[in-house]
Amino acid sequence: MSTPDETRWLVTGAGGALGSDLVAILTAAGADVVGLDRTQFDLSAPAADLTARLAEIAPTVVINAAAYTRVDDAEADEATALAINGTAPGVIAAWCARNGSRLIQVSTDYVFNGDATRPYQVDDPTGPTGAYGRTKLAGEQAVLAASGDGHVVRTGWLYGERGTSFIRTIGGRLSAGDAVQVVTDQVGAPTWTRDLADRLIELGTAEVASGVWHCSAAGTASWYEVAVALSEELGVDPGLVGRTTSEAFVRPARRPAYSVLANDAWIAAGLPAMPDWRVSLHAALPAVL
Numbered sequence: 001m002s003t004p005d006e007t008r009w010l011v012t013g014a015g016g017a018l019g020s021d022l023v024a025i026l027t028a029a030g031a032d033v034v035g036l037d038r039t040q041f042d043l044s045a046p047a048a049d050l051t052a053r054l055a056e057i058a059p060t061v062v063i064n065a066a067a068y069t070r071v072d073d074a075e076a077d078e079a080t081a082l083a084i085n086g087t088a089p090g091v092i093a094a095w096c097a098r099n100g101s102r103l104i105q106v107s108t109d110y111v112f113n114g115d116a117t118r119p120y121q122v123d124d125p126t127g128p129t130g131a132y133g134r135t136k137l138a139g140e141q142a143v144l145a146a147s148g149d150g151h152v153v154r155t156g157w158l159y160g161e162r163g164t165s166f167i168r169t170i171g172g173r174l175s176a177g178d179a180v181q182v183v184t185d186q187v188g189a190p191t192w193t194r195d196l197a198d199r200l201i202e203l204g205t206a207e208v209a210s211g212v213w214h215c216s217a218a219g220t221a222s223w224y225e226v227a228v229a230l231s232e233e234l235g236v237d238p239g240l241v242g243r244t245t246s247e248a249f250v251r252p253a254r255r256p257a258y259s260v261l262a263n264d265a266w267i268a269a270g271l272p273a274m275p276d277w278r279v280s281l282h283a284a285l286p287a288v289l
Contacts, residue, residue, distance in 0.1 A: 009033040010059035013066030017160030021197040043088035054095045061204040063104045074131040075252040085135035090142025097148025109156035111137040114256025122212045122265045130253040152212045160193030171289045181244040182227040188259035189217040192280040214261035217277035
């Protein structure tokens with residue numbers, strides 16, 4: 001991880017799993033970092049308030065890890081999700097472009113329709129099927145339209161020490177000896193926020209052109225396979241994990257059936273590759289559970 005002395009970092013969403021890891025890693029490295037949570041930097045605030053706060057901090061690299069992530073709620077409140085996920089990133093990107101700062105906008109696999117049969121490349125056509133994906137795609141487009149040093153980094157299936165996640169929820173239930181029913185028809189790659197944070201920081205000072213990146217754990221698994229792996233890591237009976245399908249969990253927003261992102265462009269640019277999801281799961285569990 002490189003953090004040149006002249007770099008001043010701003011991490012938004014610092015109260016979340018990814019944001020808190022970013023701040024912790026940068027602080028440990030002795031970097032000049034400002035981490036702001038939702039109460040300190042509200043992306044739903046007027047543009048003038050956001051730009052005034054940015055001018056006050058004067059960052060040289062902004063990592064926007066803040067987002068409206070309540071996927072189901074977004075179906076009924078797309079306007080709020082759009083303000084946070086779509087409009088605010090555009091405001092931040094415009095400020096960064098005017099002031100020569102780099103922006104790393106964290107995005108999601110939900111910008112795709114989830115019908116693929118091979119990992120999504122960065123230039124594959126997008127086609128979100130729900131409000132969350134549409135608003136995140138709007139944010140991507142706004143960042144790229146600002147014509148500055150803007151980087152969109154798509155990732156997915158995140159878990160960390162903070163917040164809710166499949167790993168924490170299912171891991172906790174398995175640890176308690178509870179049986180779980182887990183879907184076999186949603187496929188992705190669980191990504192530890194600590195791994196992702198390390199790589200976003202590398203991107204923050206890398207000599208690479210702006211654009212779209214994919215950065216998620218290597219490998220592929222269904223949620224069912226992840227739950228079985230959890231049982232093995234925890235030393236509990238894998239028989240506690242039962243099979244089911246998405247039809248058993250009716251939700252307002254459709255979940256992508258296929259969420260695997262190809263990291264080819266990331267690796268080709270000389271950026272550090274992500275570990276396999278199972279390797280990271282083993283390393284993460286003592287901290288996450």
